[in-house]
Amino acid sequence: MTLVKAGMVVLDCTEPEELAEFYRGLLDGERTAASANLVEVRGADGVRLAFRRDINATPPSWPRPENSLQLHLDFLVHDLDEAERRVVSLGGRPIETRTTTGPQEHRAYADPAGHSFTLRLLPRTAPKQG
Template identity: 75%
Template sequence: MAVVKAGVVVLDCAEPEKLSAFYEQLLEGEQTEASANLVEVRGADGLRLAFRRDLNATSPSWPRPENSLQAHLVFYVEDMDEAERRVVGLGGRPVETKDPAGPYEERGYADPAGHSFTMRLMPITAPKQG
C-alpha cells in the first residue's frame, strides 16, 4: 500500500490569487482550496497546482543562469497555436518559440509571475494494426 496518496506542485509567488486565476483558466479547472497564503487549483484533467504567498519571491530568470528555473511545468496539448493564443490571452508570454530539434514540438512560456513552463505537442499514436 502506497504511503503517499496524492501530490501537488506548489509555486511560490507574491500574489497567489492572481497566479491561480491564470492557471485555473489555462487548465479549465477550478479552485479547490484557498487560505490567506495558499490557493490550490485542480485542472479539468485532475492536475493539481498550488500557489503559496511569498512576499520575497523573485521571478525565475530562465534562460539566464542567475536565479534560473526554480520549477518547470510541462503541459501536453493537441493544438500548439491554439495553446499559445490561450497562454498569451491570459497574460503569459513566450520565452522560447524556436522549433527545437527532435521529434516533439514544444514551446517555452512564462506565466504572469515569471515561472517557466512548456507546451509540448502530444505525440500522435496510431492504432495497432492487425
C-alpha cells in the same frame, strides 16, 4: 496501502490569487481551496497545483544563468497554436530559447509571475494496421 501519495506542486509567488486564476483558466479547472496565503487549483484532468504567497518571491530568469530555473512544468496539448493563444490571452508570455526551422514539438512560456513552463505536443499514435 500507499504510504506516501503525490500531493501537488506548489509555486511561490507574490500574488497567489492572480497566479491561480491564470492556471485555472489554462487547465479549464476550478479553485478548490484558498486561505490568506495559499490558493489551490485542480485542473479538469485532475492536475493539482497550489500557489503560496511569498512577498520576497523572485521570478526565475531562465534561460539566463542568474536566478536560473527554479521549477519547470510541462503541459501536454493536442494543438500548440491553440494552446499558445490561450496562454497569451491569460497573461502568459512566450520565452524564445532557440531558433529552429520546421515543426516544433514543444514551446516555452512564462506565467504572469515569471515561472517557466512548456506546452508539449502529445505524441501522435499511429493508426492500427491490418
